[in-house]
Amino acid sequence: MAAKPKLWYFCGRGRMESIRWLLAAAGVEFEEEFIETREHYEKLKKDGCLLFGQVPLVEIDGMMLTQTRAILSYLAAKYNLYGKDLKERVRIDMYTDGILDLMLMIALAAFQPPGEKEEKDAAIVKKAQARYFPVFEKILKDHGEDFLVGNKFSWADVQLLEAILMVEELDAPVLSDFPLLKAFKTRISNIPTIKKFLQPGSQRKPPPDSRYVEVVRTVLQF
């Protein structure tokens, strides 16, 4: 019987949050070990767990996996959230890759100097509304289905919901011009595994605060 997947990361969102979302959406229980000191990080490196000396690290199926996208693709395939064929998969890849670009901007914005953060946040919201959300609104409009790809729940739906919620934290009415995305948000949030993950007390992490930034800076020394 396989053990639960185990996640090593800081106690915060960063690059691990999308992985937590996908595991949660798939109904997979997982354990977490939080990195809070430089010593802990150095030990992981020394133990040879980190292929390129970096986290996220996920132990699953006897493997020590790093590189966020590699991990996400593996999980999507393992839990049947990657479409039914190559053509559906490439669409899921295109959508998730675009969304991950947006989410990386948000993750990095936390590390901007305090004066610049507001400006950065505004730029992110603008980009979300001009470049990303219209694309997904149109996709939903064109096929009229409940899910982004293949009329079936996939990684792309999880990724988009995560992004929508994160951008809404920066600017609550960001979906005001996107009625189908609003409906999508409600619909996907009500999927039982996701609903559970959205409850307080789940392993979902809060937005980055100054303490989180401090820990990451100290551990990674930048």
Place this chain on the structure above:
Amino acid sequence: MAGKPVLHYFNARGRMESIRWLLAAAGVEFEEKFIESPDDLDKLKNDGSLMFQQVPMVEIDGMKLVQSRAILNYIATKYNLYGKDMKERVLIDMYAEGIADLLEMIMILPLCPADQKDAKLALIKDRSTNRYLPAFEKVLKSHGQDYLVGNKLSRVDIHLTELLYYVEEVDSSLLANFPLLKALKTKISNLPNVKKFLQPGSQRKPPPDPKKIEEVRKMFKF
């Protein structure tokens, strides 16, 4: 009978070059349409050809694919260069992501401000020597096989070979202490399709030319 894939990008390496390498290695002939002015790019945007208003874009099998990772994943799967199962695939993905990270650093070097260039170059050399090259040398040493994954040619052998050429362009001494990587580079370079691609007159693009970059930046305003 499907037409040849058509690649839409600038007449430069950038984010399209890995795609050119992979298609070439797979023995797939492709056409290129170069973006030479802001009008060319606007036309593609206005056509609705660019999902997120960005290139690379590849027309293949009746689709207009964007996001270089999605494109590479599709090509690798289609041409059987993605391992034999999920476990091989995740290894390929992990390695490919690391390669992409270093490739990105090298790719954007010509675009960074003059006063940052020395520091960025030093970082590239440091990352190559201390993070990425040792990791891949170790993989090859651990199994003693000719290819990185599954004892068979896969996309990641192509990506790594491409990277090693660029590392050499940065500083030819960087490969000195990595005999297995040098051997892989030689072996892959001698595969007929790759050998052909390495000849003058192929669709392989030359190193970035600072003067040309300056012109492109002025024209496209970035």
